[in-house]
Amino acid sequence: MASEREFTRSLARFFGTAKGLSVGIGDDAAVVRNPARNSVLCCDPVVEGVHFLADTPPPLVGQKAVNRNLADLAAMGAVADWLLVSLVLPTDYPSAHCMALLRGVRKAARAGGCTVVGGDVASTHGPLVVTVTAVGHLPGRALTRSGARVGDHVCVSGPLGGSRLGAHLRFRPPLAEGRWLATQRAVSAAMDVSDGLLLDLATMLTASGVPGAELEVAAIPIAAAARRAARASGRSPLQHALADGEDHVLLWTQRGRQLAAGGPLVPRAREPLGRVIQEPGLWLIHPNGRRERVEPLGFQHRLSPS
Amino acid sequence: MASEREFTRSLARFFGTAKGLSVGIGDDAAVVRNPARNSVLCCDPVVEGVHFLADTPPPLVGQKAVNRNLADLAAMGAVADWLLVSLVLPTDYPSAHCMALLRGVRKAARAGGCTVVGGDVASTHGPLVVTVTAVGHLPGRALTRSGARVGDHVCVSGPLGGSRLGAHLRFRPPLAEGRWLATQRAVSAAMDVSDGLLLDLATMLTASGVPGAELEVAAIPIAAAARRAARASGRSPLQHALADGEDHVLLWTQRGRQLAAGGPLVPRAREPLGRVIQEPGLWLIHPNGRRERVEPLGFQHRLSPS
Numbered sequence: 168m169a170s171e172r173e174f175t176r177s178l179a180r181f182f183g184t185a186k187g188l189s190v191g192i193g194d195d196a197a198v199v200r201n202p203a204r205n206s207v208l209c210c211d212p213v214v215e216g217v218h219f220l221a222d223t224p225p226p227l228v229g230q231k232a233v234n235r236n237l238a239d240l241a242a243m244g245a246v247a248d249w250l251l252v253s254l255v256l257p258t259d260y261p262s263a264h265c266m267a268l269l270r271g272v273r274k275a276a277r278a279g280g281c282t283v284v285g286g287d288v289a290s291t292h293g294p295l296v297v298t299v300t301a302v303g304h305l306p307g308r309a310l311t312r313s314g315a316r317v318g319d320h321v322c323v324s325g326p327l328g329g330s331r332l333g334a335h336l337r338f339r340p341p342l343a344e345g346r347w348l349a350t351q352r353a354v355s356a357a358m359d360v361s362d363g364l365l366l367d368l369a370t371m372l373t374a375s376g377v378p379g380a381e382l383e384v385a386a387i388p389i390a391a392a393a394r395r396a397a398r399a400s401g402r403s404p405l406q407h408a409l410a411d412g413e414d415h416v417l418l419w420t421q422r423g424r425q426l427a428a429g430g431p432l433v434p435r436a437r438e439p440l441g442r443v444i445q446e447p448g449l450w451l452i453h454p455n456g457r458r459e460r461v462e463p464l465g466f467q468h469r470l471s472p473s
Numbered sequence: 474m475a476s477e478r479e480f481t482r483s484l485a486r487f488f489g490t491a492k493g494l495s496v497g498i499g500d501d502a503a504v505v506r507n508p509a510r511n512s513v514l515c516c517d518p519v520v521e522g523v524h525f526l527a528d529t530p531p532p533l534v535g536q537k538a539v540n541r542n543l544a545d546l547a548a549m550g551a552v553a554d555w556l557l558v559s560l561v562l563p564t565d566y567p568s569a570h571c572m573a574l575l576r577g578v579r580k581a582a583r584a585g586g587c588t589v590v591g592g593d594v595a596s597t598h599g600p601l602v603v604t605v606t607a608v609g610h611l612p613g614r615a616l617t618r619s620g621a622r623v624g625d626h627v628c629v630s631g632p633l634g635g636s637r638l639g640a641h642l643r644f645r646p647p648l649a650e651g652r653w654l655a656t657q658r659a660v661s662a663a664m665d666v667s668d669g670l671l672l673d674l675a676t677m678l679t680a681s682g683v684p685g686a687e688l689e690v691a692a693i694p695i696a697a698a699a700r701r702a703a704r705a706s707g708r709s710p711l712q713h714a715l716a717d718g719e720d721h722v723l724l725w726t727q728r729g730r731q732l733a734a735g736g737p738l739v740p741r742a743r744e745p746l747g748r749v750i751q752e753p754g755l756w757l758i759h760p761n762g763r764r765e766r767v768e769p770l771g772f773q774h775r776l777s778p779s
Contacts, residue, residue, distance in 0.1 A: 292477070
């Protein structure tokens with residue numbers, strides 16, 4: 168039996184230290200030196216049976232738990248600095264799985280340029296829950312969801328759809344893209360695509376107080392996985408791209424069709440896929456010119472009735 | 474049915490805003506202005522069946538989830554600024570319970586002088602899990618666990634034992650005490666009593682690299698609840714005070730018997746209950762002068778075998 172205290176001590180060694188970390192794992196709280204005037208904070212749980220399955224390899228669970236939060240920091244234009252990891256482990260969860268999960272956490276933290284500085288562990292008779300908190304800072308301005316204006320172009324940083332076939336566990340948080348977009352004055356709003364393009368776009372429009380948007384179907388980057396998913400689901404690849412969620416690419420709006428040259432965007436992400444419009448609702452423009460109004464369908468955690 | 478997006482919007486109104494909060498609930502992450510050069514970070518889950526029961530009133534669950542973290546900040550000598558709240562709700566958890574829980578969160582946040590600025594919600598087939606992250610700052614130096622030296626006196630800020638009879642849900646985080654102790658140069662180490670006095674004292678000794686401590690039984694402040702618990706358990710009130718845990722009072726060491734006058738400590742907390750000694754282990758000195766070696770027993774979340 169490993170005790171909680173021994174486990175905590177081993178974690179301090181496992182995650183190591185970093186510049187700016189004054190008090191790390193093993194005290195009541197971590198003490199860090201702030202690299203900037205502002206901090207950016209987010210916190211997101213992943214739950215067995217919701218965000219991953221009982222047979223998902225533990226390292227991928229750890230990676231996903233970290234990268235979901237890093238994608239949120241990316242969407243603000245932030246640099247990731249510190250992570251806290253709260254584990255709620257099933258009572259029969261093997262220590263070897265726990266360490267494998269934490270190796271996934273460490274790998275994702277290192278790839279994102281940040282360090283695990285604290286957290287806690289508890290046991291439960293229920294499913295595995297991994298809650299990561301990410302703390303970052305802004306080298307420049309914050310990208311928010313609320314700056315989109317009528318006439319702005321709509322862009323995404325990567326292909327969409329079919330993430331359930333594997334990308335939801337293996338995506339790379341678009342930190343470099345977010346930081347670069349924050350340097351571009353033409354960029355008016357940004358968020359990461361977690362609940363599906365249509366639903367997240369609708370969220371951005373609402374946050375920005377603008378009525379609608381239209382998307383050109385031919386310009387929507389459809390992931391290869393969306394095509395594979397379509398073969399099994401009976402839905403179209405486009406439907407998967409519009410509504411699947413957990414893509415964790417950036418969705419943003421910009422004034423003008425083109426941003427400055429250079430930067431980390433893939434060429435495809437430099438071509439807008441739509442526009443913010445005065446007309447209410449979400450509209451698709453099909454290659455034959457037909458305009459179709461669509462509902463903002465995507466993934467939502469439903470809450471039970473009161 | 475309330476959707477996650479509507480729920481998030483209602484939370485922004487519910488928790489309100491605060492000085493220094495640039496971007497609050499509803500974006501990918503919160504953006505806050507740092508009041509000091511350093512930040513203090515901690516994160517702790519509370520789980521149904523472990524830290525509270527299925528019939529615990531939801532406001533008390535919310536309060537406990539916040540106050541456990543505020544007690545950790547208190548133990549560092551920190552001021553609490555910001556909270557993130559991650560809810561993993563059973564699929565059949567009523568919305569009314571959820572809002573009652575969040576009222577408990579808000580009440581504890583306000584009492585602690587801090588503001589909820591973000592978080593997330595997910596549904597599960599398992600038990601309720603509430604994970605709070607607290608972010609604070611240091612007005613002065615950090616109190617750590619690692620500064621105790623042989624000859625220092627051992628003190629606690631309040632009575633111990635029997636917290637399971639109710640105090641574990643209703644304790645007040647000792648923020649004022651922690652901040653004041655951080656101003657006292659004689660204070661060498663501090664932590665909050667979460668796993669039981671003996672176990673936490675042993676943790677502090679290990680962190681400080683000192684061999685042992687002795688406690689005078691007559692000086693240990695035993696809570697009234699420890700006496701009530703003893704009537705049912707067959708153990709002594711002293712045993713409850715030494716090992717129950719979840720007291721969330723501060724445990725600290727100081728050079729010299731007396732700190733400066735003034736400050737928020739209750740008179741009893743100004744009387745040391747023990748000393749750090751050169752002899753290894755934990756020792757009780759009974760009123761008749763008998764010395765008894767005791768094991769550091771208390772609450773630990775056991776991890777399963779590898």
